[in-house]
Structures are given as C-alpha cells and as structure tokens.
Amino acid sequence: MTEGDGDGRSSWSRAVGVISAIGPPVTVATALLFYFGWARADAQAAYMGLNVSLFGYTVQDYLLISINALFLPLVCILAASVAWLALDRLLRRRIEEDRGRAVILRAAGIGALVSGLVVGVSLVLAVVDRTRTALFSPYLMALGVLVATWCVHLRRLGRSSRVPALSAEQRAVETTLILSIVTLLLFWGTADYAQALGRRLAVDYEQGVQFMPRAEVYSPKPLGIGSGAVTEVKVGNGEAPLYRYDGLRLLVLSGGRFFFLHDGWAPRDGTVIVLPDDNSVRIEFRR
Structure with a gap:
C-alpha cells in the first residue's frame, strides 16, 4: 500500500x-x-x-x-x-x-x-x-x-x-x-x-383583517355567499349578467384556491370564503 x-x-x-x-x-x-x-x-x-x-x-x-x-x-x-x-x-x-x-x-x-x-x-x-x-x-x-x-x-x-x-x-x-x-x-x-x-x-x-388587501369579485353567475358582511351588486344587464361582491379581504392564494375573509371577520362567527383560481370569476384587488 x-x-x-x-x-x-x-x-x-x-x-x-x-x-x-x-x-x-x-x-x-x-x-x-x-x-x-x-x-x-x-x-x-x-x-x-x-x-x-x-x-x-x-x-x-x-x-x-x-x-x-x-x-x-x-x-x-x-x-x-x-x-x-x-x-x-x-x-x-x-x-x-x-x-x-x-x-x-x-x-x-x-x-x-x-x-x-x-x-x-x-x-x-x-x-x-x-x-x-x-x-x-x-x-x-x-x-x-x-x-x-x-x-x-x-x-x-x-x-x-x-x-x-x-x-x-x-x-x-x-x-x-x-x-x-x-x-x-x-x-x-x-x-x-x-x-x-x-x-x-x-x-x-x-x-388585522382591515389591513388585508381588499378584493372585489365579479362573476357571471350568483355565487350565493352566505356572509351578511359581503354585499352582492348586479352590475350587468339581462343579456350579459354580471355580479359584483364587495366586503372581501384576501387571506391567501394556495392550492389553486383564493381564501377570503370579510370585513369584521372573527374566529367565533366569521366565514371563510373559498373561490377557485380559474376563469369562472374575476378578482380585482385594491387597498
């Protein structure tokens, strides 16, 4: 060796x-x-x-x-x-x-x-x-x-x-x-x-929910969001229906889904809104 x-x-x-x-x-x-x-x-x-x-x-x-x-x-x-x-x-x-x-x-x-x-x-x-x-x-x-x-x-x-x-x-x-x-x-x-x-x-x-990004969701069909803090406004017409949902706050985008909280959310009686990240809805964010 x-x-x-x-x-x-x-x-x-x-x-x-x-x-x-x-x-x-x-x-x-x-x-x-x-x-x-x-x-x-x-x-x-x-x-x-x-x-x-x-x-x-x-x-x-x-x-x-x-x-x-x-x-x-x-x-x-x-x-x-x-x-x-x-x-x-x-x-x-x-x-x-x-x-x-x-x-x-x-x-x-x-x-x-x-x-x-x-x-x-x-x-x-x-x-x-x-x-x-x-x-x-x-x-x-x-x-x-x-x-x-x-x-x-x-x-x-x-x-x-x-x-x-x-x-x-x-x-x-x-x-x-x-x-x-x-x-x-x-x-x-x-x-x-x-x-x-x-x-x-x-x-x-x-x-801190009021400091989260504010989101407006637009959908051609009613989403039926059950939270009273989220308002539904019909902004389209009969030929082109469009619904806008206000009062949402973005929590996180994960796993191909958007997770939203609403204004005044609390763990005791709040609602977490989950929407798919696809072309079925349009989402606009603002402060």
Whole structure:
C-alpha cells in the first residue's frame, strides 16, 4: 500500500465522519421545520373552522411557514451550541492537564443532579398543568437531558483511570438513546409551540383583517355567499349578467384556491370564503 493510498483512505474516512456528524442534525432540523410548519398551519386552520388540507400546502410551503417563526430561536440555539462546544473543549483540556480537575468533577456532579431535577419537575408540570407550562417544559427536559449527559461524560473523562471505559457498542447504544429522547422532546415542544402560535395568528386576523388587501369579485353567475358582511351588486344587464361582491379581504392564494375573509371577520362567527383560481370569476384587488 502506498502512502498516497493511506492518505486517500484517511481523507475519505474523515469526510465520511464529517458527513455522518452533520447529516443527522440537518435531517432532524428539516423534519422539525416541516413538522412545525404543519402543526402551526393545522392549529391556525382548525381555529378558523377549516381543515389544513383545504389550503393544499406543499412541503416547501410548510418549511417556509416555519422559518419565519423559528429563525431567531434557531440562531440562538446555534450560538449557544458554539459556546457549549468551546466550553466543553476548555474543560476537557483542563481535565487532561490536571488543572482544577477536582473542582470540575464536583461541579459536573452537581450539574448532573440539578439537570435531572429539572427534567423531573418539568415532566410533572407538563402532565399536571398543560395549559401554561407545557409550552416550554419539553424544551427544558431536552436541555436537562443534554446537560446531564454532558456532565456525566466530563466525570467519566476525569475518572477514566479508575473507571473502565465503555466499549464502542455501549457508547453507540448510549448515544442512540440520548438522541432519541432529545428528538422526541423537541418534537413534543415544537408541536405545542406551533399550535399556540397558530391559534394566536388566527386571533390576530380578527384585529388585522382591515389591513388585508381588499378584493372585489365579479362573476357571471350568483355565487350565493352566505356572509351578511359581503354585499352582492348586479352590475350587468339581462343579456350579459354580471355580479359584483364587495366586503372581501384576501387571506391567501394556495392550492389553486383564493381564501377570503370579510370585513369584521372573527374566529367565533366569521366565514371563510373559498373561490377557485380559474376563469369562472374575476378578482380585482385594491387597498
């Protein structure tokens, strides 16, 4: 085997290691974004008396819906992760150099106990009072699990000379279990947060419906819109009948359909008007 072959294999192994390390987090993040977008849209549609399938959202639509709300939290999480990695590298170096080893191990033990207590209390609060605490409890539990695991690893590193090292199979099982728990907790927290955000956005439509684009719908046939806030005006004649509908506000165009609210719309007793995006009607928009 030549030196070039050895270097080539080493480079390939490092590349595979990087891909395997980056791939799962990216996959989990994408799945979380999609699930957040779907859960938010589903809760928002349900609060408005609709089914989310009516909007015909695609996977890309759900991802775009979620990014707007999760952009700041994701930036904060990434920044915290960078700081965490720097702190972990510093503490591991000090343990290996035997500088403050006892203090670090004592602090790691306390951190593991406190993190376990946080996980337990958060779980109890999430089960007992879901209306107020469940929104953030899954995230606190995920953080507690990660911190506790990190503290245990630091103590294991500091006591490596007295405690037998885990085998590769044991480390793989441990990592898989921890990642599975954290992933499930993130999905739990994402669902609760997305549903709360979706319901809040539906309520916000009541206060902001007057700022939505005003729409006038023209149709050669009566549409029979049941809302009293929408007025029907006959603007054509007997030979060329034409009906105009006023009082509509554009909500969204999705899945080949126009979704309209009306002036004074409210989630309690409002009506969502759905019209096809085709040549059967003509729509004019204005402020």
